[in-house]
Amino acid sequence: MKRRDFIQQAxxxxxxxxxxxxxxxxxxxxxNTTKITILHTNDVHSHIDTFExxxxxxxxxxxxxASLIDSIRKxxxxxxxLDAGDIFQGTxxxxxxxxxxxxxxxxxxxxxxxxxxxxxxxxxxxxxxxxLPHAKFQFISANYDFSNTIMDTQTKPYQVFQKNGIKIxxxxxxxxxxGLVAPNMFKETKYLNPLEISQDMSRILKTEExxxxxxxxxxxxxxxxxxxxxxxxxxxxxxKDIDLIIGGHTHTFLPKxxxxxxxxxxxxxxxxxxxxxxxxxxxxxxxDSDKNKSANGTSIIV
Amino acid sequence: xxxxxxxxxxxxxxxxxxxxEKLKIIKIEGQQIIISDSLILDGEIENFIKPFRDNxxxxxxxxxxxxxxxxxxxxxxxxxxxxxxxADAIYSEANPIFKxxxxxxxxxxxxxxxxxxxxxxxxxxxxxTAFELMPFENTVxxxxxxxxxxxxxxxxxxxxxxxxxxxxxxxxxxxxxxxMEAKIKGKNIDKNRIYYVATSNYVYSGxxxxxxxxxxDSVYRLDYKIRNTLIDKFIKLxxxxxxxxxxxxxxx
Ligand SMILES: [Zn+2]
Numbered sequence: 001m002k003r004r005d006f007i008q009q010a011x012x013x014x015x016x017x018x019x020x021x022x023x024x025x026x027x028x029x030x031x032n033t034t035k036i037t038i039l040h041t042n043d044v045h046s047h048i049d050t051f052e053x054x055x056x057x058x059x060x061x062x063x064x065x066a067s068l069i070d071s072i073r074k075x076x077x078x079x080x081x082l083d084a085g086d087i088f089q090g091t092x093x094x095x096x097x098x099x100x101x102x103x104x105x106x107x108x109x110x111x112x113x114x115x116x117x118x119x120x121x122x123x124x125x126x127x128x129x130x131x132l133p134h135a136k137f138q139f140i141s142a143n144y145d146f147s148n149t150i151m152d153t154q155t156k157p158y159q160v161f162q163k164n165g166i167k168i169x170x171x172x173x174x175x176x177x178x179g180l181v182a183p184n185m186f187k188e189t190k191y192l193n194p195l196e197i198s199q200d201m202s203r204i205l206k207t208e209e210x211x212x213x214x215x216x217x218x219x220x221x222x223x224x225x226x227x228x229x230x231x232x233x234x235x236x237x238x239x240k241d242i243d244l245i246i247g248g249h250t251h252t253f254l255p256k257x258x259x260x261x262x263x264x265x266x267x268x269x270x271x272x273x274x275x276x277x278x279x280x281x282x283x284x285x286x287x288d289s290d291k292n293k294s295a296n297g298t299s300i301i302v
Numbered sequence: 303x304x305x306x307x308x309x310x311x312x313x314x315x316x317x318x319x320x321x322x323e324k325l326k327i328i329k330i331e332g333q334q335i336i337i338s339d340s341l342i343l344d345g346e347i348e349n350f351i352k353p354f355r356d357n358x359x360x361x362x363x364x365x366x367x368x369x370x371x372x373x374x375x376x377x378x379x380x381x382x383x384x385x386x387x388x389a390d391a392i393y394s395e396a397n398p399i400f401k402x403x404x405x406x407x408x409x410x411x412x413x414x415x416x417x418x419x420x421x422x423x424x425x426x427x428x429x430x431t432a433f434e435l436m437p438f439e440n441t442v443x444x445x446x447x448x449x450x451x452x453x454x455x456x457x458x459x460x461x462x463x464x465x466x467x468x469x470x471x472x473x474x475x476x477x478x479x480x481x482m483e484a485k486i487k488g489k490n491i492d493k494n495r496i497y498y499v500a501t502s503n504y505v506y507s508g509x510x511x512x513x514x515x516x517x518x519d520s521v522y523r524l525d526y527k528i529r530n531t532l533i534d535k536f537i538k539l540x541x542x543x544x545x546x547x548x549x550x551x552x553x554x
Contacts, residue, residue: 033328048351050339058339063351065337066344092358092433101354108347122439166325182503184523212325243327257332269332279334286329302332 034164036213037079038283039069042248043275045090046102060277062105068280069109078163081110084248085117085219098123099131107136113159115172116141117219117248124185125149140172140217143197145190158201166212166287169205173218175249194220194230195238202241213285216245222252222272236260236268244283247272256302267300362430366536370543374421378465378546384422385467387544391535392528393469396442396500399524408444409497410486411469414510417502427542432532440502442526446519449493454514456484468550475552502528
């Protein structure tokens, strides 16, 4: 038993002892529901300022996103903040500062992790590497093999976060770079099959890391009609044990998260919030012990 | 915690098999929250951004030239004033660099119509104008291809019926979109000659289905951003007044 798990259980037990009751009923009733909040952005593309004109006028902006995230964290400290890639490219902030400000702001907003989008190679893999000292959050990518590049050891395939005793496993996926990014920009980055990697990742996170919640942070794109190209929707259908896929790349503004049946006929949520930091995605997961589970299973309100 | 107490706890936990009774998700709620101006600006974040923003604004807004009119990429059928301006700027700004490095002249320029991201608006022209026209980090590449591939390039233009910007190429089509005239720098195309064609790295890598650059004799990457060719051109001009001309037309 890991120390942290023990402390969790011991404190529950202590409470019980104080109450002087050993009944099964009282054990489960003491196990309060825990809420985990997942906040996410994607394809912010260096949009640091609020839009001044056009159809997105008065929307977006990092300083407003910061106050929103702050108020959500105050309401629920068990919150994770994730980004699904394409942090770079789209405003002069990137052209002048190469992504320094984007990373510094994401660090100030206390992002927990991000995956890598194709545009994050726009100043080459060296340009991405050069900005890493400004990022106080983890880069997660399971299907880019950086071992022959300067990015070697700078990313992790997955990260496990602990929030109020709940283990959240997050793994990252990137899109095929060939044809999208010039080869001299991504150099010897190897692209690995996202489906095979996802099957590995979900198994590791489920059985080895014993995660309660498994999240895929993807820059594959939401859906490709008339194409075999792997997308978040096709990945959700073909895999199991993933609870949530947070997507990017296709700049898809979903009115609400999509519910997909996975290969085990269980529900997976797929969400994406368009682009440019106009929206913040928020998914709340409520956890309870098996005994308290209502007869009709998980209710999904989107 | 006394030792007996501790033992009791262990017994208690194994009896209930608490951790095997895994946590289950009982409810999921999802929503997309709009970042609207009803949210408060975080003052610390705002103050942190300000010096970066001010520095950029100052540089972007310094006036470089004046545009006599508003030129949009949708004004014109097979060539547009803004496209002609950009293709000509790539030629005039990149050619001296290419020549100094290789001893050759660029023969013609082509890039994709979709790369023009805004109109060139009437009034003051600044670096910001160049960022609006060309927000991407595309760079100039020059590719050495045979005259036979110039034929495929022309065939691409003929069938796409789109005002892809060109410079130093003259192409006249008839009513049936057949070629009536095709010349580079005023001369007929020689199938056996090597031509040096400037384009963007995006087009070279097959963007917008322009696949006529492969195979090729050689590729010269100038490490010169297309946006910077525009800025350098703006600096040299007082008034910008490009026109729709007869470089790529259809006789009806
Ligand atoms: Zn994007």
